[in-house]
Amino acid sequence: MQHLTCDVLVIGSGAAGIRAAIAAKEKGVDVMVISKASAGKGTCTILSGGVFAGTRDGASTETHLKRTLKSGRGINQPELAKILADEGPERLKEMVKWGVDGEFHKGYLFTHGRPTIWGEGIINCLVRKANALGVRFLSSLFVVDLKADGGATGVKVFSIDANEWLTIAARAAVLATGGSGALYLRHDNPKRILGDGYCLALKAGAVLQDMEFVQFYPLGLAEPGSPPFLIAPRLADFGAMYNNQNEDIHEKYDITERPAGERARDRLSQALFTETYREANEVWLDLRSVSDSDWNIDPFSASTRIIFGERYGAKHRPVRIAPLAHHVMGGVCTDPMGATSVAGLYAAGEVTGGLHGANRMGGNALTQTVVFGARAGQAAAAWSKSIPDKQLEAVSRHLNVSGMDSREGKKELNTASVMAHLRDILWKDGGIVRNGRGLSRLVGEIDAMHQDASAMPVTGHARQIQNTLELRFAARTALLILQAALQREESRGAHFREDFPNQDDANWKGHLQVRLSKDGKMDWSFLKVGNETL
Numbered sequence: 001m002q003h004l005t006c007d008v009l010v011i012g013s014g015a016a017g018i019r020a021a022i023a024a025k026e027k028g029v030d031v032m033v034i035s036k037a038s039a040g041k042g043t044c045t046i047l048s049g050g051v052f053a054g055t056r057d058g059a060s061t062e063t064h065l066k067r068t069l070k071s072g073r074g075i076n077q078p079e080l081a082k083i084l085a086d087e088g089p090e091r092l093k094e095m096v097k098w099g100v101d102g103e104f105h106k107g108y109l110f111t112h113g114r115p116t117i118w119g120e121g122i123i124n125c126l127v128r129k130a131n132a133l134g135v136r137f138l139s140s141l142f143v144v145d146l147k148a149d150g151g152a153t154g155v156k157v158f159s160i161d162a163n164e165w166l167t168i169a170a171r172a173a174v175l176a177t178g179g180s181g182a183l184y185l186r187h188d189n190p191k192r193i194l195g196d197g198y199c200l201a202l203k204a205g206a207v208l209q210d211m212e213f214v215q216f217y218p219l220g221l222a223e224p225g226s227p228p229f230l231i232a233p234r235l236a237d238f239g240a241m242y243n244n245q246n247e248d249i250h251e252k253y254d255i256t257e258r259p260a261g262e263r264a265r266d267r268l269s270q271a272l273f274t275e276t277y278r279e280a281n282e283v284w285l286d287l288r289s290v291s292d293s294d295w296n297i298d299p300f301s302a303s304t305r306i307i308f309g310e311r312y313g314a315k316h317r318p319v320r321i322a323p324l325a326h327h328v329m330g331g332v333c334t335d336p337m338g339a340t341s342v343a344g345l346y347a348a349g350e351v352t353g354g355l356h357g358a359n360r361m362g363g364n365a366l367t368q369t370v371v372f373g374a375r376a377g378q379a380a381a382a383w384s385k386s387i388p389d390k391q392l393e394a395v396s397r398h399l400n401v402s403g404m405d406s407r408e409g410k411k412e413l414n415t416a417s418v419m420a421h422l423r424d425i426l427w428k429d430g431g432i433v434r435n436g437r438g439l440s441r442l443v444g445e446i447d448a449m450h451q452d453a454s455a456m457p458v459t460g461h462a463r464q465i466q467n468t469l470e471l472r473f474a475a476r477t478a479l480l481i482l483q484a485a486l487q488r489e490e491s492r493g494a495h496f497r498e499d500f501p502n503q504d505d506a507n508w509k510g511h512l513q514v515r516l517s518k519d520g521k522m523d524w525s526f527l528k529v530g531n532e533t534l
Helices: 015-025 061-071 080-096 120-133 196-206 233-238 266-277 299-303 305-311 363-382 391-403 416-430 436-454 462-487
Strands: 002-011 031-034 051-053 102-105 108-111 135-139 143-148 153-159 164-175 216-220 241-245 283-286 319-328 345-347 512-514 521-530
Touching: 002 015, 002 153, 002 363, 002 391, 015 031, 015 120, 015 164, 015 363, 031 164, 051 080, 051 153, 051 363, 061 080, 080 102, 080 120, 080 363, 108 120, 120 135, 143 164, 143 196, 143 391, 143 462, 153 391, 153 462, 164 196, 164 391, 196 462, 196 512, 216 283, 233 299, 266 283, 266 319, 283 391, 299 305, 345 363, 416 436, 416 462, 436 462, 462 512, 462 521
Parallel strands: 002 031, 002 164, 031 135, 164 345
Antiparallel strands: 051 108, 102 108, 143 153, 153 164, 216 319, 241 283, 283 319, 512 521
């Protein structure tokens, strides 16, 4: 069994992970980044719209902060939101200095990338910077267990390419594994973004919060055979949006905010889900009357003109649209420097919770990665310098003798069909529109699915092992989302309960938090918040 060591281990190679690695390396420590895919690939960053929220061209820090807090429906952690607004501008200028090709436009940095992989330039820039500093990248590594006890941190890893196990000991670790959008039938995430990090953190002893808040992007192309293409929110407002009965969607559901796809993502997603999945309608977006100048309203809209307007026909005929799972607001609880409740374990990016509250403002996800990635990397490097060699050696010995989870299970499942079923039922009853009856049924069904997946043998060829382990993580993450959604008996932001359709500040203004009890069960609690001011 191969064994590796480093000062700071970063798990995940999206923008948050690589930015953390850069910050740690700049502090003079040995940094290793590991990920399931090649550096930066298979991440939400590369598939993003490539848009950072910031404060240039007339937008102020105060405006950014107010919009972030308004989007979060009263339960953002204000200190994190203020850090984002205050430090975002410098981090964005830093990205441009490092070579990101982009332009500032009305409070956003729009980066230039190829259609459908607009974030490619962001990733390439960060990887170049990290390589120049001497950060080590290792790919095709799937972390299946993480142990941190206040000293060094150890992880157990499956090498997908080599079909073998290895261990890594580090003085500190940064978790940057992204979210879990690919749990849903319709999503715009890479297909293996299934919540690994939530499960790793939970088992290691960290606290999670706000897992019920999953953001859906309303404006997703839904033409038969089309990819999950994101339609620019400003562009969509210039067209007509209607159902089979020719009813205007904005009028029918009283959606007045503009751009609706950015500032009313939750309500517009609920409207489109109700139309397409509850009322069996199709929803159409007609952009045929949009002028050339309006197609160029912002750099993101302009960049979609050829592929969306021409290849997918949006300039010549109405196109079908439907929502997509896009982002998870909940995740690991951290302090402003990315420290979790487990000493020596840090987290950054979408795997964390608290910044966005109940709903995320468009553009804040990428800004979050560079602001809090840098902070987590700095803090992890500082922690690593306090860990003596003997503690690193101790965790190494423990990993070597503890063995791997290779038990001969008795349950045989077709992981592909089980995963497809999980995505389907989670989309229908555990996604955009929820109710107590559907959530209760799903909790029972997916709990049984998790037990079955946990009883499967971890043997066979590499992809078979990976699929088995990912199914375990996926089912557990789905349970976290569903159990939180079942407990929160109100509607707030991206969490909509049709049996509790109103926001209830008296009882539910706060955070549902969960940790594992000593007997391995989920221990839920509620942290109520007041009207904090900054």
